[in-house]
Structure formats: structure tokens, C-alpha cells
Amino acid sequence: MDKVLVIIPAYNEKKSIGGVVRDVKTSLPEADVLVINDGSTDDTSGEARQYGAMVLELPCNMGLGVAVQSGLIFAQDRGYRFVARMDGDGQHRPTELRSLLAPLEKGEADMVVGSRFLKAVSVSELNEYKPSLARRIGIGLFSGLLSFLLGTRVTDPNSGLHAMNHKSISFFAKEYPPDYPEVEVRVMAHKAGLVIREIPSTMLHRTGGASSITSLKSVYIVLEMLTSTIVGMFRRTER
Amino acid sequence: MTHIQILAILASLLLMFLTVELIRRKYLEEKYALVWLLTCIFFLLCSINLEILSFLARLTGVLVPANFLFLLAFFFLVVICLSLTVVVSRESQRQRRLTQELSMLKFNLEEIKKRVGLGGGEGQKGSS
Numbered sequence A: 001m002d003k004v005l006v007i008i009p010a011y012n013e014k015k016s017i018g019g020v021v022r023d024v025k026t027s028l029p030e031a032d033v034l035v036i037n038d039g040s041t042d043d044t045s046g047e048a049r050q051y052g053a054m055v056l057e058l059p060c061n062m063g064l065g066v067a068v069q070s071g072l073i074f075a076q077d078r079g080y081r082f083v084a085r086m087d088g089d090g091q092h093r094p095t096e097l098r099s100l101l102a103p104l105e106k107g108e109a110d111m112v113v114g115s116r117f118l119k120a121v122s123v124s125e126l127n128e129y130k131p132s133l134a135r136r137i138g139i140g141l142f143s144g145l146l147s148f149l150l151g152t153r154v155t156d157p158n159s160g161l162h163a164m165n166h167k168s169i170s171f172f173a174k175e176y177p178p179d180y181p182e183v184e185v186r187v188m189a190h191k192a193g194l195v196i197r198e199i200p201s202t203m204l205h206r207t208g209g210a211s212s213i214t215s216l217k218s219v220y221i222v223l224e225m226l227t228s229t230i231v232g233m234f235r236r237t238e239r
Numbered sequence B: 001m002t003h004i005q006i007l008a009i010l011a012s013l014l015l016m017f018l019t020v021e022l023i024r025r026k027y028l029e030e031k032y033a034l035v036w037l038l039t040c041i042f043f044l045l046c047s048i049n050l051e052i053l054s055f056l057a058r059l060t061g062v063l064v065p066a067n068f069l070f071l072l073a074f075f076f077l078v079v080i081c082l083s084l085t086v087v088v089s090r091e092s093q094r095q096r097r098l099t100q101e102l103s104m105l106k107f108n109l110e111e112i113k114k115r116v117g118l119g120g121g122e123g124q125k126g127s128s
């Protein structure tokens, strides 16, 4: 099989990162795992290494998008064919990585996104994630907006479960939105002519630590994402 | 000369002194310093010769010369703020690139160290 890199951006995820790395290694033994420690103040790096991950360390907290982009630069540098990206907090299920990569391997898509809102998967997890009302409103807003702007159905604009082929990797290694990147990534991919495919996925509750997104901050985040989405539509992208 | 005029001249001189001092100590780069120096000179001229302000006010149709000054100051500050955020944005973009580059270098270095048996590799660091 082709070289696959699983990148996991992590900020203060000492409690959960070890388990996530271990589970990825079990589900996808042929893949390499790269944890990008974004200036954590806890021992996220040590924990990740102990479970066999490679660790890229950013000297200070630079934001999720910067961490993801670092992983993509790493992948490009070392000639990985596919990259899968998942959260370090244990909310994404490593068992879904294989189905995430499948459309890339078949050449059916350049980028695959795990959507929490596409049904079809047997949802029997007791632990299944239910977004708060505020989040559901935010997600609804952006899926409506993106579906309208991009002219295709976007069910989960905020998903952080992604897989990319070489075309997407080299595109996003060059430029990736630094903060709250998910929505803008969809716009950029669309404008660059990348073929995006959403597949059903499930999300679990956090196993430890706290979400980085607090309610007060979320209003600002929504406005910021709204701006970047709309501005992004008018930005020039070289293909 | 009125008291306020003397005060204005002193304030302008103080600002100019401060700017020059900041440039001298390299706290302020020349390219940004120029704007401030020109501002100081403008302030100084305005406080020495009050006619300048009245003339400019008449020219633009502002009734009270002081209001013209406020308008100018406000506009100037907005432009400065905007250009500052542009500078900050550019700097953070550069900072991001540097951080990413640094993390890659560090990773490669650790890898090489481990390979030549220099110790201090990731494995050891992780378990300590």
C-alpha cells in the first residue's frame, strides 16, 4: 500500500493523545503517525512518543491551522501519498480512517471529509457526540451558506476529520487558514477545483481535557469564519 | 503667544524628541519613523503659526479651526491603526512560516542525532 501519514494536531492533550495514537496504530498499522504538538504546556509530546508517534513540535501555540499545515509540509517533504487528519482528543474514531482513505485510493476524490450529519452508518455508540444547541445553529448556518456558495451539499462544514491525496496535500501545504480553518478549507478546495467527498462518520465525546472553544469565544469565531468564507469566495486562487 | 500655544509647542517638541530617541535606540525602524517625524513637524508648525490651521480650515470649509485639527487627528489615527494591523498580520504570517520551518529542522536534527548515536534523541527525551 502507498505511504499514509496520519496527522494529529494536539494542544494540551496529554490525557487522550496516547490512546488515540495507539488506536490509530491498531486500526491502520501500515500508516505513520505524526502528532503536531502546538506549544502544549503539558507533556503531550512525551506521551505521543511513548505510543510510537513521531512528534513535530511548534515552539509556541500557533493555532490549529498552522499545526495542520506543518503536518502537510512534513508529508510533502517526505513523500507521503495520502494524509489523514484527525483530532487528538479521542473524538474521532480511528476505525473510520480506512473508509476515509478509500475514495482517495480509488481516485474518486482529492479530499474526503468525515461528516457527522450524513447517516448510513450504524449509530449504536452510547458515547455518540451531540453538539450543543449553539453549535448546531453554527453548523447549520455554515452548511447552508457553503452549500449555497459552492453549489454542492455540504453537511458538515466544521468537521476536522479529513483525508487528502497528493494534489490536496501540495495545495494546502502552500496555504492553509491559520485559525478555525475547516470552513475556509472547503471554500479553498472548491475554488482550487479539488474534488471533495463527504462520507458518514461518527464522533465521540471527549475522553479528557476540555474543548478549546468556549461559548463566549464562539460568537467571535462564527463572525470570523463568516468573514473568511465570504472574503474567501472573492479571493484569487492559482490552480 | 498664548499659554496654550506654548504648551502645544512644548508637546510637539517632546513628541519629536521621543521619536528621535526611539529611532536612535533602534526601537523604531526608520520606515515607520518617517511618518511620526513628519507628524511632529506638522504639529510644531501648526502650534508656532496658528494661521496655518485657520487657513486649512477655511480651505476645507470647517468653521472652527480646532475641529479641523480633530478631524485630521482622527483620520490620521485610523490610517495608522489600519497600517499597524497590516504590519502585524504580515509579521504573524512570517512567524508562522518560521515556526513551521523550525519544527521541521528540529525533527530532522533529532532524527540525525539518533542515527549517528549522539543520544538525546526523541525516544530518550520522551521517556524522561
Ligand SMILES: Nc1nc2c(ncn2[C@@H]2O[C@H](COP(=O)(O)OP(=O)(O)O)[C@@H](O)[C@H]2O)c(=O)[nH]1
Residues within 6 Å of the ligand: A008, A009, A010, A011, A012, A013, A036, A037, A038, A061, A062, A063, A064, A065, A067, A068, A086, A087, A088, A089, A091, A160, A210, A211, A212, A213
Ligand atoms: N494545533 C492546535 N490544535 C488545537 C488547538 N486547539 C485545539 N486543538 C486541537 O484540535 C482538535 C479539536 O479541538 P477541540 O478543542 O476538541 O474542538 P472541538 O472538538 O470542536 O470542541 C483537538 O485535537 C485539539 O487538540 C490549538 O490551539 N492548536
Ligand SMILES: [Mg+2]
Residues within 6 Å of the ligand: A087, A089, A091, A206, A211
Ligand atoms: Mg474535540
